[in-house]
Amino acid sequence: MVKTIAWRENQVVMIDQRKLPMKERYVVCKDYRSVIRAIQDLVIRGAPAIGVAAAMGVALGALKIRASRTDRFRARFDAICREMVAARPTAANLAWAVERMKQVADQTSHRGPEEVKLRLVEEAQKILEEDIAINRAMGRHGHRLLKDGNRVLTHCNAGALATGGYGTALGVVRAAVEAGKRIEVLSDETRPFLQGARLTAWEMKASGIPVTVITDNSAGYFMQNGRVDAVIVGADRSAANGDVANKIGTYMVAVLAKAHKIPFYVAAPMSTIDASIKTGREIPIEQRDEKEVTHLRGGRTVPDGVGAENPAFDMTPHRYVSAIITEKGVLTPPFKPKIRRLFTSA
C-alpha cells in the first residue's frame, strides 16, 4: 500500500493528496515550514495523519536548530511547536502530537540538544508506527458492529490516507473484510475537496473492497431507499461528552441516519478526544478560503461578485452518535463517564 507519510533521510515525504487519484506525486519537506504549508494546503489531511506530520515537522525543525545551549535550543523548539499547532485549528491531533514531542524534549533535555534531536526524530517515527497499531486495534474492536453483507456509508476519507496507514473508519471496514464479511461502501464525494470521491474510492478500490461514489446530497435518498445499513465516519476532535467535530457534512449524515434509525458510528482514536473541553460547542471550526467552493479545476463556477462560505468541519452532538470506536474498545452512550474512565485508566 502507498504510504501516506514517511521519514526519509531527515526529510518528510508525503503523497500529495490534492492530486490523487489522477496523479501519484510526492511532496518532500526539508524544513518544518514546508510541513506546515503541506498541512495547510491539504497535501496531507485527516486528523491522525496531521498528527504524524506535525510530529515529523517539529522533529525536522529541531534538527535545523543551531544552538549548543539547552535553553536556547528549547526556546527555539517551543516557538516551532507553537507555529505547528497553529497550522490548522480543528483537529485535536496537531496539539496532541506536538505536546507529546515537547514531553520528549522535556525528558531528554539534560542530555543536551543533539541527543534531544535524535530522540525527537525517533519519537515522530514511533507516533507513525503506533498510529497504524491503534488503527488496527480500532478495527478489531469496531468490526463487530458490522454484519456480513452490510452496506456502509462513509463521509470524507478516514482511511489509510488520513492516518499513518490502515485507517480509522475505513480501518473498521478493512477489519470486517479481513474477518471474512462482505462489506460494500457508499462513499459521499465530500465537497469541496472531494476526499470521498478521490481518496476513499481510491483506497477501497486498491484494497478490492466494493465502493460506489455518491453526491453528498444524495445520502438521504440512499437511506430512504434502504441502501444503507450503517454509517461510519472519523473524527477530528471529540469533546468530553462525546460531541464530535469532523469533516463538514458529517452532521448532515448523522441527522439523516437518526431519521432513518440507521446506526451512526464514529471511529475516534484517543488522540482525537480532547477531554479538556466539555462540549462540541467549544471546538473551533476552521473557515477555509471560499475559492475551494467557488472554483473547480482552476476555473470559477460561481459568478463573479458572489461569495461563498466554506466551513471545513461541523459538530455532531453526541445524541446522534450510536457508538464511538477507540483503540481501547467500543463506547456506547452515555459517553461522558466512559470517556472519563478511558482517560483516567490510561
Next chain:
Amino acid sequence: MVKTIAWRENQVVMIDQRKLPMKERYVVCKDYRSVIRAIQDLVIRGAPAIGVAAAMGVALGALKIRASRTDRFRARFDAICREMVAARPTAANLAWAVERMKQVADQTSHRGPEEVKLRLVEEAQKILEEDIAINRAMGRHGHRLLKDGNRVLTHCNAGALATGGYGTALGVVRAAVEAGKRIEVLSDETRPFLQGARLTAWEMKASGIPVTVITDNSAGYFMQNGRVDAVIVGADRSAANGDVANKIGTYMVAVLAKAHKIPFYVAAPMSTIDASIKTGREIPIEQRDEKEVTHLRGGRTVPDGVGAENPAFDMTPHRYVSAIITEKGVLTPPFKPKIRRLFTSA
C-alpha cells in the same frame, strides 16, 4: 432579465444553462428532436421551463409535419408527443404541457392541419406567458411567509431560469424583496450540476438580492448555527398527498429543517402537482449518467474502475413540508383534502 426560452421565427431559442454563468450562449432548436436533446442534456431544466420547452417542441414538430389529411397529421403529432413526454421521467410538467397541446389539437382538428399548427404555436407561447403570471401569483401568496431580515436557504435553482421567468421558489423571494423586505439567500451549490452555485447565484446577483453559495453538505452547519430562518425549494412533481419530488438533496434539506424546527416551504405551481398518483413513492426518479458525478470539467475525479450512482431527484414525504405555495394560494397540512379541493374547484 435574460429570457430562459423564447419562440423566434419558428425556432425555439434557449439560453444554454450548462454554460452559465461562465458563458452566455444560446441554443437554437429548429426541430422537435433538438428540443428533446436540449431537455435531456440540461440545456434547459426546471420543471416549469421543461413544460414550456416541451410545448414549444411539439409545436415545432407539428409545423414540420407534411400531411394534408387530419388523421395522418394527428398520428404523426401523437408520435411526437409520446417522444417528448419520454424525454425525462420525473417532472410532471412535461406530460402536463404535452397533454394541454393535445387538447388544443383535439379542439381545432376539424379545421385541418394548417389551422391546428397555428393554434399549437399560439398555445406554446401562451403556456410561457401564463407560467410567468403563475409565478408572480405564487410570489404574491408566498412572500407573506417571509419576514423582513429573513435568511432563506434554497436548493438547486427554482428561479427565472427554471421557469418561463421570475421563478417559483426564487419568485417568492423576489416578491418578498419587491414588497420591501430584506432577504438574504443561502444557495446550496447542488451537486452534481451546480444549479445553485451557477444559476441561483447568477440570478440573485443580477437582481441585486444578496446571495452566498455553500456546499450541499454544509446546510446542516448553517441551520445548527442559527443562520437559516426558512427553506424554500421548487418541485418537479407532487403527489395527491403532498409528497414532493424535487432535485436530489431536497429531502436532505427537509430532514435537516425539521430537526432544527425551521419551516420548509415548497413552491409548486399546479402544473407540477400530479393528482393522479397517491403518494411520492409512485414518482419515477430519473437515474442519470454517472459521469455527471465522476467527472468535473471533462476530467475524472473518481478513480478509474470506481462507479457512481446519480439519482437526479429525491422524494420528500409531506410530513416534512410546512406549506405548499401554489398560484391559487398557500396550502398547509393536511395537504390531501386541500389538493383535492384545488383540482375540483379549478
